[in-house]
Amino acid sequence: MKQRHPGTARVPFWLRWLVPVLLVITWLAIAGVGGPTFGRLDEVSSNDQASFLPSGAEATEAQNWQAKFRDSDEIPAVIVLESGSAFTPAQLGEAAVLKGKLEEVQAGSAVIGPIPSEDGKAVQFVVPISSSGEVKEIVQELRDEVQASAPEGMKRFVTGPAGLTADLVSAFAGIDGILLLVALAAVFVILLIVYRSLLLPIAVLFTSVFALCAAILLVFGMAKLGWIQLSGQSQGILSILVIGAATDYALLYVARFREALTHTTNRTAAVLTAWKASFEPILASGATVIIALLCLLFSDLNSNKALGPVAAAGILCSLFAALTLLPALMALLGRAAFWPFRPKLVPETEREPQLVNGLEGQKGLWRGTGSLVSRRPRTVWVASVLLLLVASAGILQLKANGVPQTDVILTASNAVDGQDALARHFDAGSGSPVVIVADGAKAEDVLAETKATGGVGGAYLLADGAVPIISGSQAAPGTPAAPGVRDGKVLINATLNYAADSGDAENVVVKLRENVKAVDDGALVGGVTATALDTNTTAQRDLVVIIPIVLAVIMAILMLLLRSVLAPVLLVASVVLSYAAAMGVSALVFNNILGFAGADATVPLFGFVFLVALGVDYNIFLMSRVREESLKHGTRPGILRGLGVTGGVITSAGVVLAATFAALGVIPIMFLVQLAFIVAFGVLLDTVLVRSLLVPALSYDLGRRIWWPGKLSKQEPDAAVQLDAGTPEPEPEPEAAGRR
Template identity: 85%
Template structure:
C-alpha cells in the first residue's frame, strides 16, 4: 500500500502517467520508480522536490535516493552552490600573502588587489550582460574559472607594471613622469600578453561542445577586463600614492651617471639568485638548455599514462552525493544500466525487426517498445497498447548490462548502433551513455582541431612582437614541451597519488589552452625586455640583463597565478581539481625551469641569430662574446665593452 500511494504521489507532482514502477529487484531488497524530468526546466528544484516527497512518503526505515541523469545533474549544481564566495576569498587571501612577501609593503598589495577586484567586477558585469543578450551560455564551471583567471591575470599584469614603476622612480622624483614612463615601457608586453591569451581562449569557439564554446568568450572577457584595469586603474593608483606605495622600502633616486652603465657581461648590478642563474647560463648555455629539454622530455613520458577518455558520472562529484549513493544501490540490486537505458529511435515499419536486433546485441540485458507516457509495452503496432508513434518513429528502451557511465556501456552502445543500422539505416541510438560517448568523441576532435589553431595564433603574435621568426618558433616549442611535461606529471599524480579513475575528455584541451597561453605570457615578459636590452647592449649581454631584471617579477607572477588556480581545488568536482593541479604545476614549471633556464640558455647559445631575420643589438659586443667562446666572459669582454 505504501508503495502504491508513493506512486500516486509522484504522479501528483506533475509527472503524470509517465511514472514507471514500482519495479522490484530480483533479490527483493529494493524497488525503483522511473520518473522523467524535463531537462529544460529547473532540474535542481525538481529533484529536490522529489527527494523531499519521497523521504516523507516512503515506508518507515526505507532508504531513499533520487539518482539517474537528473539526480547527478542536481548534485553537480549543488557542488557549485555557495562556493563562489569562498573561492574568491581563498584566491584573494593567497594573492595578498604572496604580495606581502614580494613587496614587504602594505599599501602596494592593497592597490594591486583593488585593481584585480575592479577587473573581476567589470568582467562579471560584461559577462552577465553578454549572457542576458544570449550571446554566451553561463554555467558554474565557467563562472568559477572566470574568478580565478581574472584575479591571477590582473595581478600578473600589475606586477609587471609595478616593476617598471619602481624602476622609473629611481630615475625621477616626479611621480607623474614615473607613471607615464612605466606605462610606456609595460604597455606593449602587457597588451601582447593579454591579446595572446584572449585570442587563444576565443579559439575554443571552434569547439563543437557548447561547454567549451561558452568558456572561451567568458574567459576572454575576463582577460580583457584584467588588461583594462592594469593599464588604467593601477597607473592612477600609483600616481596617487607615488613612492608611498612602497613604504617602508621606498625606491631611492639613482644618480644619472649610474643609471645605465655600459654592460659588458650583462651581469653588472645584479646579485643573489638571478646573478647566479645568469652566470650559469653564460658559462654553460648548451649544457643548461639540453639538460632542461631532457628533463622535460622525461616528465612528458608520463602523458602516456593519462586516461582522458571520460570518467563515470558517479566519480565526478568528490563530495557526498545522494545521486551517487543511489547509483551504487542500483548497481547492487538491479541491472547496472536500468536507471539510464539506451534509447533507440527507429522507423515504425521496422520496429519489430529493430527490437529483435536490440535484444540480441551484446551488452543489452532487456529491451522494449514504449507506448504513450513512456510505459513499456509488448504489443504490435496498431493493436491496443501499441507503441507511441510520432512522425513515423517509435522509441525502444534498451537496458544495458553495465553502468550507464562506464566504458563497457559505451562499447555496448557502439555495437548497438552497428546492429540497428543493419535493419534501419536511419535508426538513432541516444541516452546518457550515447551522449557521453559522443561528447568524448567530439572532445578528441576538438583537441586535434583547436591545438594547431592556438599555436599558429600565438606564433603570429610573437613574430609581430619580437620582429623575429626563429625566436617565436623556439618559444612556442618550449611551451609545448612544458605542457607535455605538466600533463605527464599530472597523469602520474592523478593515477598514483590522488587515485582518480581517469580524466574528463576536455581536460587536455583546457590544460593546453591555459598553460600554453599563460606560459607564453612569461616568455613575452622576458623576451620583450631582452629585445629592449639587446638594442642597447648586444644580444648576449641583453639576455642576461633581461633575465636579471625580470626574474623576480616573473617568478612572483607565476607563483600568484599558480596559487589562484590552486584555489579551484576547493570545489569538489574532479574536472576542476584536475585543472587546478595541471595549471598550477604547469605554471610553476614554466616559470622556474623554462623561462629561467631553458629559454635564456637556448637564446644565449644561439646568440644574435635568435632574432633572425632581423638583426637588432650591438654587433661589436656580440662578436666579442662569440670570439671569447663564453669560457671567461667577464674577463675578456671588459675591453670590448668600451671600444
C-alpha cells in the same frame, strides 16, 4: 640633484589628479554594477551535458526526435528504497502510498513504480522532471518527501540523471563564494611577501576584483542575449583566470613603475614612463591569450565554444584594468604605495653601468642564475630539455577518455550512492535507457536486433505519451502492441546491463549503433550514455583541430612582437615541451596518488590552451625586455640583463597564477581539480625551469642569431666584451661592488 628624466617638468593638474580620479570613479561605477551581477550568473547558466553537443551529433538528433513524442523536455529522477531483507507486504503497501505523495510533489506528473527488484530487497520509482525547471530544488523536495514517508529502516536514494544533475549543481555552489575568497587570500599573502608593503597588494587586488566585476557584467550580458552558453565550470575558470591574469599584468606594470621611481621624483612622470614601457608586452600578452582562447570557437562542443568568449572577455577586462585603473591608483599613491620600503632615487652615476657581460648591478639569485647561463649555456638548455622529455613520458599514461558521471563529484553524494544501490538490485542502466529512433516499417526488426545485442538487458517500443523507463528485468504491464509514430518514426527504449555513465555502457552503444544501422541505416541511438560517448568523441576531435590553430596564432603574434622568426619558433617549442611535461607528471599524480578513474576528454585541450597561452605570457615578458636591452647593449649582455631585471617579477607572477588556479581545487569536481593541478604545476614548471633556464640559456648559446632574420641578427658583434661559454666571469670592480 640634477635629474635627467624629462618628467621633472611641472605636470598639469588635469593629468596629475583629474584623469586618475575620473578613472578610479569609472571603475568604481563598473564594480558597483558588476559586483551584484555575480550572484545572478546562475540565471543564465546551464550544466546540461546534452546541450553542449553539436547539432549534428547523433545523440542530439535522437534527442530532437524524442521531443516529438512528448509534450515536455523531461529527465528522470530514480528513487531507490533499499532494505537488508526482502520487503514485507506491509512495506510494499507503504511504498505504494509513497507513489501518490511523489506525484503531489510533481504536481500530478505520472510516477512509475513501485517496481520491486528480483531479489525483493529494493524497489524503485521513476519520476519525470522537467529539465526547464529548477532541477536541484525539485530533487531536494523529492528527497525530503522520501525521507519523511518511506518505510522505516530503509536506505533512501534519489538518483538517476536528475539526482546526479542536482548534486553536480550543489558541488558548483562554492564557485560564488569560497573559490573567490581562497584565490584572493592566496594572492594577497603572496603579494605581501613579495612587496613587504600593505597598500600595494590592496591596490593590485582592487585591480583584479574590479576587472572581475567588469568581466562578470560583460559575460552576463552576452549570456542574457543568447550569444554564449554559460556553465558552472566556465564560471569558475572565469574568476580564476581574471584574478590571475590581472595580477600578472599588474605585477609587470608595478615593476616598471618602481624602476621609474628610481629615476625621478615626479610620480606622474613615473606612471607614464612605466605605462609606455609595459604597454607593449602587456598588450601582446593579453592579445595572445585572448586570441588563443577565441580559437575555442572552432570547437564542435558548445561547452568549449562558450568558454572561448567567456574567458577572452575576462582577459580583456584584466588588460584594461591593468592599463587604466592600476596606473591611476599609482598616480594617486606615488611612492606611498611601497611604504614602508619606498624606492629611493638612484644617483645618475649608478643608473647605467658600462656593461661588460650583463651581470653588472645584479646580485643574489638572479645574478647566480645569469652567471650559470653565461658559463654553461649549452649544458643548461640541453639538461633542461632532457628533464622535460623525461617528465613528458608520463603522458602515455594519461586516461582522458571521459569518466563516469558518478566519479565526477568528489564529495559524498546521495545520487552516486543511489546509483550503486540501483546496480546492486536492478539492471545497472535502469532509469537511464538508451533511446533508439527507428523507421516504423522496420520497428520489429530493429527491436529484435536491439534485444540481441550483448549488454542490453531489455528493450520495448513506446506508445504515445508512454514513459515506461523501467528495469529490463521487469515486464511492462500492458505494453502496447501499437507503438507511437511521428513522421514515420518510432521510439525504442533499451535498458543496459551496465551503469549508464560507464565505459562498458558506451561500448554497448557503439555496438548497438552498428547493429541497428545494419537493419535501418537511418536509425539513431541516443540517451544519456550516447550523449557522453558523443561528447568524448567530439572533445578528442577538438584537440586535434584546435591545437595547430592556437600554435599558429601565437607564433604569428610573437613574430610581430619580436621582429624575428627563429625566436618565436623556439619559444613556442619550449612552451609545448613544458605542456607535455606538465601533462606527463599530472597523469602520474592522477593515476597513482589521487587515484582518479581517468580524466574528462576536455582536460587535455583546456590544459593546452591555458598553459601554452599563459606560458607564452612569461616568455613575452622576458624576451620583450631582452630585446629592449639587446638594442642598447648587445644580445648576450641583453639576455642576462633582461633575465635579471624580470626574474623577480615573472617568478612572482607565476607563483600568483599557480596559486589562483590551485584554488579551483576547493570545488569538489574532478574536472576542476585536475585542471587546477595541471595549470598550477605547469605554470610553476614554465616559470622556474623554462623561462629561467631553458630559454635564456638557449638564446645565449645562439647569440644574435636568435633574432634571425630581423635587424638585430645582423648587427655588429656586441661592443661590450662577451663571455663565451666556459669563460670565467670577471670579478666586479671594487667601486662597483656596492652598487645597487
